[in-house]
Amino acid sequence: MAMAGTSTTTAEVETAAQRDRRSRIVQAALALASRGGYEDVQMREVAERSGVALGTLYRYFPSKVHLLVNAMAHDLERMSSRLQRRTIPGETATERVEWVLEKATRSLQKDPNLTEAMIRAMMAADASVAVEVAAVRSQMSGMITAAIRGDGPEGPDDAEYAGVLQDVWFARQIAWLGGRISSADVWRDIESAIRLVLREHA
Amino acid sequence: MAMAGTSTTTAEVETAAQRDRRSRIVQAALALASRGGYEDVQMREVAERSGVALGTLYRYFPSKVHLLVNAMAHDLERMSSRLQRRTIPGETATERVEWVLEKATRSLQKDPNLTEAMIRAMMAADASVAVEVAAVRSQMSGMITAAIRGDGPEGPDDAEYAGVLQDVWFARQIAWLGGRISSADVWRDIESAIRLVLREHA
DNA sequence: CGGCATACTAGAACAGGTTCTTGTTCCTGT
């Protein structure tokens, strides 16, 4: 009885082959998402393309939503680390946040199908995906707060600003997916929200 | 050819029996949503409970999302017309908006399963549901702008404020559904967004 | 009344996400 734990069980570590499978799965999902959006990411085809059995796919990602939210976190991570490697241009917080969010928006909307798949997955996420969703939000919050403070000190309300802006950002993306506003409106509305939230932040 | 139109075709009018069916369907959907949320609203059971064939259900509401968004619009309409019949209490725009949104939030969260079903449907809505979704948003915007102006004149930015607040409101509901924040946090975050957006509005 | 389009019923059929079953392969500790 004693010493229950990490002996025979997998625990946390993955073999190289497993990292490989996981990566192939994510790549297949991204490719399919890019081709036809959320509904075109079919689990049977993801499995086939990544050369794993359907059951194995479900062992790695317990649902389609998990898979896509994971892929989104992965994408944002890349973008975020690219950002950290440079100074965000702009004199004011407003300018810097506009720069960052425009870059993020543009980068995502360059591939509308992929964006649609990711946003839709974020929206469909229930409590079982909380951890993955939190990772995505944390990435975005980090980018926004970094832009707010520029090279200055952190403000006490920065996190709150970032939260509201992120909410608006997602909501506008959904409105776009829902055909209620155009792609151009997305950016116009986000920009206006930035000015509204960050007014008086010279 | 001439005079195409409302002769034999159904056009817009519904017989009493049809209004009745439609109402029974919505009621059945609401009951099921209240029982177990979005996933418990199963189209076969809605059909059975409302005494119509599955095909007929789909004639009235072309998808589960249409059905639930419609139900939500119906609900908000009741709430909105109740609001219009009284004066919103509060000295400042902030107080009045807080009053209205808290009432709306509380009213919805009194039945969490029902709320979950409706919000999830709103999020899942694609372009084909744009009209119904627009109706819901318009109801909410109306309530918020009415609260902002109180008995005063309409401000030029009221619609924008209402839009941002509504985005935050929905986003916080989703965060709650996604298990990322608690029911109490929902209200705290919305309140803080109201103050942020409406600051300096005495 | 006789057509005739439309609405409706009952139920099968289809589609894609998810789960389950059976047999095989890989890894780990001894």
Next chain:
DNA sequence: ACAGGAACAAGAACCTGTTCTAGTATGCCG
């Protein structure tokens, strides 16, 4: 090397939203 369990493959099976089919009922126009 080997026993035993975890991971995997292949595919059937299940569930629920959606669509389709065949037959029946209903209302309407001549």
